[in-house]
Amino acid sequence: MSSILNEISSLFIPVIIIGVIAYGIYKKAPVYDYFTAGAKDGLKTCIEMLPFIIAIFIGIEAITSSGAMEFFQKLIGPFMEIIGIPRELTSIIILRPVSGSGSIVLAEKLMRTYGTDSLVGMSASVMVGSCETVFYVLALYYGVTSVKKLRHALPAGIIGYIAGVLASVYLSYIMLIS
Numbered sequence: 001m002s003s004i005l006n007e008i009s010s011l012f013i014p015v016i017i018i019g020v021i022a023y024g025i026y027k028k029a030p031v032y033d034y035f036t037a038g039a040k041d042g043l044k045t046c047i048e049m050l051p052f053i054i055a056i057f058i059g060i061e062a063i064t065s066s067g068a069m070e071f072f073q074k075l076i077g078p079f080m081e082i083i084g085i086p087r088e089l090t091s092i093i094i095l096r097p098v099s100g101s102g103s104i105v106l107a108e109k110l111m112r113t114y115g116t117d118s119l120v121g122m123s124a125s126v127m128v129g130s131c132e133t134v135f136y137v138l139a140l141y142y143g144v145t146s147v148k149k150l151r152h153a154l155p156a157g158i159i160g161y162i163a164g165v166l167a168s169v170y171l172s173y174i175m176l177i178s
Contacts, residue, residue: 045144052143056136060099069094085169088113088120089127096127097134097161104128122172131164132157 024031063069072094077087085093088110096103107124114120134157142150 048144049140052140056098056139060102086120086123089123092124092127093165096131098136100133100136119172119176122175123169126168126172127165130168131161134158134161
């Protein structure tokens, strides 16, 4: 069964591409012209997003290099333990809403230190896979689209993120005891 699924998954994208091209040819559409126009638009979008991405990475580096991350860990750690979240997860909980790649690096360090089958390792893994990079997404999307009012996006994103963090730890705990 697994070999069949591997074959299907390896053919999925080529079949979609061939299907789109075949449909375009069937409809007598200028497929190559549409492709190049889409590629041009995609490059323009990348260039528009680049300053926002650079600003986020510089901010993350400033926070971690200045020692602010360790300060927040010491400040928030005891509260985390009161609500049942291991203190060791504080750094990834703080960084995940801002940086997906930074939180992956932290998760790898946590798993190397505490083990992949520990509550800390499992929770970090589930958080990285399921919790959104709220501030990154808001800064990028709202910055590129020039929308000035976030309205309900920020509170909804933060509430969803907190629910994701709590669910990550809770589900990891359930997986460990079962």
